[in-house]
Amino acid sequence: MKVRGGLLAGAVLGLLSVSAPGSGRAAATKEGAEMAPEAHFTIVSDAASPSLEEIDAYLDRTWTRFRDLFAVEPAPVRVVLTVAESEAATRSQTDQRSEAADAHVIAWMLPRGEGLDGQSLSDLSHEIAHMYFLDVMGNPGGLHQEHAWLHEAVACYHEADPFRNNRRQWMRDHLEDRVPLAQLFEMQNPVKVNPLVELTARLHGQLAKGEITVTELNQQISAYASSHASELVNAGVRNMTYYSQSLSVFEFLLEREGEAFIRTMAQKLRDGETMESIVRGTGHYAEGIDSLENAWLEWSRARS
DSSP states (O other): OOOBTTTBOOOOOOOOOOOOOOOSSSEEOOTTOOOOTTOSEEEEEOOSSSOHHHHHHHHHHHHHHHHHHHTSOOOOEEEEEEEESSTHHHHTOOOOBOOSSOOOEEEEEEETTOOTTSHHHHHHHHHHHHHHHHHHHOOOOSSOOSSHHHHHHHHHHTSOHHHHHHHHHHHHHTGGGOOOHHHHTTSOOTTTSSHHHHHHHHHHHHHHTTSSOHHHHHHHHHHHHHHTHHHHHHHHHHHHHHHHHHHHHHHHHHHHHOHHHHHHHHHHHHTTOOHHHHHHHTSSOTTTHHHHHHHHHHHHHHTO
């Protein structure tokens, strides 16, 4: 999950729609058709632009980046895109991954007229990377995952360059607001420890049962956001720092220790080893996480 716009974390349902014909690695299908086994993506979209082929090529870079980083073949994903009439309709869009048995389905909204360089497709890549990484780490279900910082770091690493660069700049500007690494490695994602997210999850449960309408859901979310605006803005700053710092620490480790270390770190964390043990095991950080934090800070400040 990520924060769109850096402030609010809500959710908007994606509506299924019918696609046009397509070609390439993605299987362009009508709703309900089976995913082609060889395809990285099945794309269902009502957007005239970007085209199915353009979206396929964009998302395939996410697939390739993840494969190269973790040396695995990510599972195929069915992507259902619908056009939103306004940017506001997508601003609070967060994790839309399916809760059904097939977890490799995602519904997503694109603002009308937004192209390949917009934030929505970058955010979609972020969420697809979450799917891939859950396959690597194991998916216990529920709102929270262990090692939340790494889940978000990997997802942010798969965003488009301009948005990743924005996170890097944010971290440079907010380095003094950082979370101590010993805390970062253990804490839950603060976006998910948020009354607005809890409200959104509860309302979506009611919506799924037919107890409320989409309009009522949006009205309740908007009312809460309006009455807690200052609180949400302050939380948004903290959340942006959490995401940016997670990415920064990940990129530091990737640059200094390499892809093989990242793969081994993920495997060891999945198997129950602690970051303290993993960090000491490199032989590069004599005081464990404290030494890692000092090295990361030096690296970060050199890039300011």
